[in-house]
Amino acid sequence: MSKDSKEESTGIESDLVNLARLAASESLEDTRLFLARLIRKYRQSHPDLASRLDQSLKSTQTRSSGNSVLRRGAPVSDSSEAALPVDGDSRLALIRVFDDRAGLASPILPNSVHDAIGAIIRERQESQRLAARGISPTRSAILVGPPGVGKTLSARWIASSLGKSLWVLDLTAVMSSLLGKTGNNLRAALDHAKKHAAVLLLDEIDAIAKRRSDESDIGELKRLVTVMLQEVDQWPDSGLLLAATNHPELVDPALWRRFDMVVKFDAPDAASIGVAIKRFLGDDQEVFKSWIDVLAAGLQGQSLSDVERSINALRRGHALQTASIEKLISSAIDQRQEDLSKAERLNLAIELAKAGQHTHMQISQMTGVARDTIRKHAGPSPRKGRGLK
Template identity: 50%
Template sequence: MINSNDFISLSRLALEGRDADIRLFLAKLVRKLRKAEPAIGGQLEELLKINPARSSSVLRKDTGQHDQSAIFDPAEKSEFPLIKTFEEIRSEEEPILENPIKQQFEQIIVERKSLTLLQKNGLQPTSSMILQGPPGVGKTMSAKWLASKLDLPLYILDLTAVMSSYLGKTGSNLRSVIEFAKSHPCVLLLDEIDAIAKRRSDDSDVGELKRLVTVMLQELENWPSTGILIAATNHPELVDPALWRRFDIEINFHTPSINQVRNAVIHFLGKDEAHFKQWIELIVAGLSGTSYSNIKRTILKLRKLRILNPSELEQNILKHILPNIDELSRDEKINLAVGSVVNQGMSQLKAAKLFGVSRDTIRKRINSVERGE
């Protein structure tokens, strides 16, 4: 049961109005009681679940503007530095995902909504996952969307920021954040997990980092079925293999294929698609090999430029879509040149100059297409 020191600590936290730290203290107490007094521990855990955390000076809501106001002030007495919270994200935009990835997320949603049924049959829903892939392919957006679909608060801890600012305290801070997330239904995203969860055989690392892997391994055990832990990394080769095995599932994100780029371009063009119709294939070719975030930024910029300066739409498209034309293969340049002549009415001379292929090559390819060859 609770001893005198625990009672004094709890009283002090209550009198100081530190709600988040009270929840953390109670979550730790639940873990103690699970073995000693399971009935009382269960009742206390249920109270934490039915009374979700409230926003306070400790947990500052993210307003969508990723500035300092969305980050925990290290001067606060809270044990949760540099964590962002999104309490209500019910209308989060659905990310553009490959079918296999989308099916995995949909399976997770179905499991969470069938929690009681699964538990009646001795099964637990997915409660932890690790997302890997290059920057800008939708890992963080997918976490937000999942939390939105499950109507759960989302907490994001940027581990790179924690490591750079709090080396020496990272272990206790990480454990505190995890304990807080375990205390009530939520989605916790540990971004840049490779910042702390490096291979323990890496002799170049300081002891603090090696201990953090052990912390993660311990805390991943028996993650509560009411919440979801998501880890994200751009560098999977740095992550300790033992940690990979602790996550329920692994989801691999990739740079979008040419068809996915085309779908993304059309998606982000939205109601302006008709204004760009003759340029879509050129835009797709120019954005091939880039991330969804870059596609979105570029398309939104072009949509604004069309409104602000419609007479220079063609020049702006070429300026923003083909800054790295030299990286395209010769066949890709020929296809773009032919498409520009056939679909956009560009002169062969201009297309030849723009794409760096001869007029004769363009003419022969057009004739070949017209003959059905």
Template identity: 50%
Template sequence: MQPNETLEIARLALEGKPSDVRLYIAKLVRKARRTDPDYASKLEALLKSETSRSNGVLRKGRHPEQEIPEKLELALLRRYHGAPVAAPLLDSAVSDQLQQILMERRHASQLALKGLSPASALIFQGPPGVGKTMTAGWLAQQLDLPLYVLDLTAVMSSLLGKTGSNLRSVLDYAKSHPCVLFLDEIDAIAKKRSDDSDVGELKRLVNVLLQEIENWPDQGLLVAATNHPELVDPALWRRFDLDVTFSLPNDENIKKAVIEFLGDDRVEFTNYLDLLADSLRGESYSNIKRAIYKLRKMKLINPEGFENFGIQQLIPNIDTLSRQERITLAVKLVSQHAFPKQRAAKLLGVSRDTIRKKLGENE
């Protein structure tokens, strides 16, 4: 370490700036990796140790034995207990990434022999309703770890000047024991530092996250999620071990989701499975679930009403369909779902003769 580097660390420590001290040390670690890997590893180990994170010199007025205040923990962190989480419906690429995470955990000791460690910080990106939160819960269940969700809105609402320290306190608490910490909508506080619309207080939060994520303990797992990856600070993005991209369900997974959400009522909807899958193409899992539950309740409470009006909710917006698509759908309703020709013709704006002709061609 150069004399000027030592002086800089001493200055930041004596000024009571723990986050800046740790950021500076992390910078030295990255620099040393190129010239002295052994020294870099030792320095990085100090950063990850409990001692360095709770040292009284760096934390004014805070003793090592003082954990996060109970009222702050309750305000900012939610711990989830509940029924077992079913395996989320995901495409094969995402499933493979999740299995890789679990395999690394199961073979952590073998990895350690080679100086490697399992992934400890992940970021989930994708549109709303595609299973990011559910997957975090499922991972916690598979790892047999408690799941904490950090209320970023509460962090943002902290007293001005306290947000950074409150965030660090909560992150330190999550680091103090093995757990899965889920940071939903991380873009709310981790925007690009070049974004002039954010005040300095929010930009300091990015610095806190940069340090904490890079040194997340191997025994735990930090999972961040965003619907707007373009807003997240690139420097923060690079700190994550794995980027998992969630997409809207494909046709195969839509049908699986429909069947799963129908539950015990699947038999009642057997003739409508293909129509349901067609009508829900392009929707998220949460929207599919909402639509299916609505139809199940309608059919249970008012069977006659379902026959008259419920089926109309399964038909895509007719205005967006071409004439040929309307004809194809009308024929499907009649041939596969016992729809009267007159009703199918009226719903889709095609003539009964056209439907009759197409049915004759298909026979």
């Protein structure tokens, strides 16, 4: 045997002995981690061996019994995230991670919400000053509001401002396991978050309450709410517990009371919609400059998530030149048109006519209001093409 191959086989022998020792100790997690290390080590020099080891590693993951609730999730870069819990039966991840540590654009929010979110962040950043006076920072907050207004986004923003990933508890996964285990699942996930001083979001927290209507589940759900009550009460200063819901009426009042702060999100106002349109237009802002007011008027009442969807469709249409700008604008606000009452549509048409950027013909196309009606309310049409590109 040459010196090289002798050294090599000694390496393999000692790895084998170590692997056997770990397997004998019945520490499945350590065995798996060691196997993963061996696969990396031998991938270049012994590809066949590495791929066979890889198969054994995979089979340990799928065959594992469902006795324990906590299992390792998929490996990720952050060491604290390397052991994210998954449900023992379904193997669904109990916690999802949003990693915006590289930075995230701030959400567009009315002042009151912006200030509340800002306070949560500042208190964390200056927690030592608070601690010196024996004061705890806000440990828990519940974000309430209609869909698509930036609740989840604000939670991501808070975490990213604090240089952390946002952990989101997947309540569907928590509740997907066998009856009787959901309480354990919930506790395991929450304990894990507490241990790592995470920013944890309980998204759609009403999911727990909603299921209460299902009689067969009632005992189980009561237990879940009890777990939740205890956990919110005992949440440590080092962690931050956020919850979000668009059904505040479904959240147990006892649970509701336990959050340190309630942040109310409303549907966006006109100013926010204007800012959002400009942001979502991105590099195309210049192209659509003379249409921004029209879009803002036409998209009133939409959530920012819907505004984003409309603007993205508009930009795609423009990039691929699927139709004229007028047509694209009109279909961007078309969706909303169906929700507008006749009076609201007339108002929109009058506003647009007064702004003088578009001909009555164009306004009529966009709003569905007859040209005569527009003229009756707003006077004659501006000179053709005025203000148009």
